[in-house]
Amino acid sequence: MKIEITEQKRPVLSEEAKAEIQRVIKQYPEGRQKSAILRVMHIVEEEAGGWLSPDTMDMIAEILSIEPIEVYEVATFYTMFNLQPVGKYVFEVCRTGPCMLVGSDNIITYLENKLNIKVGETTTDGMFTLKTAECLGACGYGPMLQCGEEYHEYLTPEKVDELIEACRRGEIKGNKVV
Amino acid sequence: MGRKLLLEHADVPGIETFDVYRKHGGYRSVEKALKTMSPEEVVEEVKTATLKGRGGAGFPAGMKWSFIAKPEGVPRYLLCNADESEPGTFKDRYLMQYIPHLLIEGMIVSSYALGANQAYIYIRGEYMFVLRIVEKAIAEAYEKGFLGKNILGSGFDLDLSIAPGGGAYICGEETALIESLEGKRGNPRMKPPFPAVQGLWQCPTVVNNVETLATVVPIINMTAAEYTKIGTEQSKGTKLISAGGNVERGGVYEIELGLSVEEFIYGDEWCRGIKNGKKMKALVPGGSSVPILPAHLITKTANGDTRLMSYESLSDGGFASGSMLGSGGFIVFDEDQCIVRNTWNFARFYAHESCGQCSPCREGTGWMEKVLHRIETGKGNMRDIDLLADINKKIEGNTICPLGDAAAWPVAAAIRHFREEFEWHVTHPEEAVKRNYGMLKGVTA
Incomplete structure (x- = not known):
């Protein structure tokens, strides 16, 4: 995995996020704060606009009193973390067997054409990133995609159009602009 | 209409809240177990019910519980495996999303049986919206005195919290789950020692699937004798x-x-x-x-x-x-589906999800994906089909965890039952690239 060093500064955590991090760390015994790492990474990633720069990961290491390498190790293992900047809305289309049987390939192609990007790319206006994901656990309701925390199921081209419009109108929760 | 023991009240409006759940008989098993049964009796009941692990392996839950080591002064942990990631599987999500208290109830009784005072639910990161539902239910259970210190005056303490993963199928393997919960990469551990002896933070640990833990509730409520009247000779409930x-x-x-x-x-x-x-x-x-x-x-x-x-x-x-x-x-x-394409799709999944620790799995899953992709896109030859069988044999049984087997089995079975379809892709390269190829041969159902 390639991590490009960028100019991104550390995010300024909101008071809510700080409190949430402290609450989560307390769920583990004294000295086991490293166990909170994934939750903390999710929280900080949200605060940082949907991705983790090396600088942001260093901040996570400081919060958890661990070495930066311990955060990098984890960040490069788990696929949910974005290590490059992403668009305001990230569409992750499930591509695994059960979804493929009901047409996920068509949805991916439709999105590529509609947004004029390939899987893995972000639109030039910074609005949308298109990704594929392995089985998201919605096999009876496919094709589907995840955007933020939300699942969008039983997708058709029409529903994809509606979703894109809803994003453009700001009705869907997107990544923070930082 | 079959009997429902878990989802009986799943459609009741507000069942995700403590009050509605309680009104429909919720938390009765906690009262029964903590007030009238010893931990050993709970273990015995689950053993008698012959409850098989519902995550996939089907290992008897009661037996797993009885393996837990009980050294003096060392904490024991119960972990709920909610890292549901096996393609085709989304039942645990349903259970947690609609009746989160059923899982919490099952975990209280199970922790009591194991003598665990701390339990964690490890849920896949993509289910963050489900995590929030369960977390709310946990807070309610604390508020009502079903979690925390001295539950129902029994002297039994239990703390429960839920932790998200980060998108890794392998963390559904119990030792990888433990590694992940320790804040590390999800590389499965060598066994032995088994988690029952050295699990989370080197302490005795039991890892059970969501549905398994939820099923403890009806078993305790109705007794194992009644529970085993449902089902077949070897599959109860x-x-x-x-x-x-x-x-x-x-x-x-x-x-x-x-x-x-x-x-x-x-x-x-x-x-x-x-x-x-x-x-x-x-x-x-x-x-x-x-x-x-x-x-x-x-x-x-x-x-x-x-x-x-x-x-x-x-x-x-x-x-x-x-x-x-x-x-x-x-x-x-x-009938229109292409078995080769689907087999390639699954192989790609396993190649993507291999943790990379054991070479037979790390290399083998990647090779299988490439060979299958070659066949699927009309670039394969007849030797490739046997090559797949060969790679299969070299992965199976040669890895630390069962992901290797899980990757090998679907390929072996697809070739076993649909060999003609693989051969057809080789002999008809131009047609093979067409989508949704379906061979009607053999369709009788």
């Missing part, structure tokens, strides 16, 4: 089945073990047949890693017996003509 693929009505269903596969797929109460009036070509009955069954082996076994939704009937005939109940993830293929 009910099971959540998640149905997906080309069925008319996909979703999560609770079935009494022993229901016929035919009734489940075609019955009005369940899947209502194949979508768009098509014929069924194949079935993967237990999540993507179990062997695929061709049409003529789905509703009947090789002996001509009716195939039932049970551990023993689905595995009847071994891997030659049977499969496994696994996680209960039913993936149904209609």
Whole structure:
């Protein structure tokens, strides 16, 4: 995995996020704060606009009193973390067997054409990133995609159009602009 | 209409809240266990119920519990495996999303049985919206005195919290889950030592699936003697089945073990047949890693017996003509589907999800994906088919964790039952690149 060093500064955590991090760390015994790492990474990633720069990961290491390498190790293992900047809305289309049987390939192609990007790319206006994901656990309701925390199921081209419009109108929760 | 032990009240409005759940008989098993039973009696009850692990492996839960080491002064942990990631499986999500208190209730009783005062739910990161529902339910349970210190005045303490993963199928393997919960990469550990002896932070740990822990509730409420009246000889009780693929009505269903596969797929109460009036070509009955069954082996076994939704009937005939109940993830293929393409798709999944620790799996899953992609896109040759079988044999049994086996089985089974289709891709390279190739041969169901 390639991590490009960028100019991104550390995010300024909101008071809510700080409190949430402290609450989560307390769920583990004294000295086991490293166990909170994934939750903390999710929280900080949200605060940082949907991705983790090396600088942001260093901040996570400081919060958890661990070495930066311990955060990098984890960040490069788990696929949910974005290590490059992403668009305001990230569409992750499930591509695994059960979804493929009901047409996920068509949805991916439709999105590529509609947004004029390939899987893995972000639109030039910074609005949308298109990704594929392995089985998201919605096999009876496919094709589907995840955007933020939300699942969008039983997708058709029409529903994809509606979703894109809803994003453009700001009705869907997107990544923070930082 | 089959009996429902887990999802009986799943449709009740507000059942995700403590009050409504309690009104419908919720938390009775906690009262019963903590006030009238010893921990050993709870373990015994679950053993007598012959509850098999519902995550996929089917290992008897009571037996797993009885392995837990009890050294003086060392904490024990109960972990709930909610890292549901096996393609085709989405039953745990349903249970947690709609009746989160059932899982919490099951975890309180199970922790009491194990003598664990701290329990964690490890949920896949993509289910963050479900995590928030469960977390709310946990807070309610604390508020009502079912979690925390001295639960119901019994002297038993339990703390429970939920932790998200970060998108890694391998963390559903119990030792990888433990590694992940320790804040590390999800590399499975060598066994022994088993988690029951050295698990989370080197302490005795039991890891159980969501549905397994939830099932402890009806077992304690109705007693093992009553519970074992439901089901078949070797498969007791009910099971959540998640149905997906080309069925008319996909979703999560609770079935009494022993229901016929035919009734489940075609019955009005369940899947209502194949979508768009098509014929069924194949079935993967237990999540993507179990062997695929061709049409003529789905509703009947090789002996001509009716195939039932049970551990023993689905595995009847071994891997030659049977499969496994696994996680209960039913993936149904209609007649237009291409087995080669799907096998490649699954191989890609396992290559993507291999943790990379053992070379046979790390390299083998990647090779299988490449060879299958070559065949699927009309660039393969006949030797490739045997090459796949060879790679398979070299992965199976040669890895630390079962992901290697899980990757090998679907490929082996697809070639076993659909070899002609693989050969056709080699002999018809131009047609092979066309999507949704379906061979009607062998479709009888």
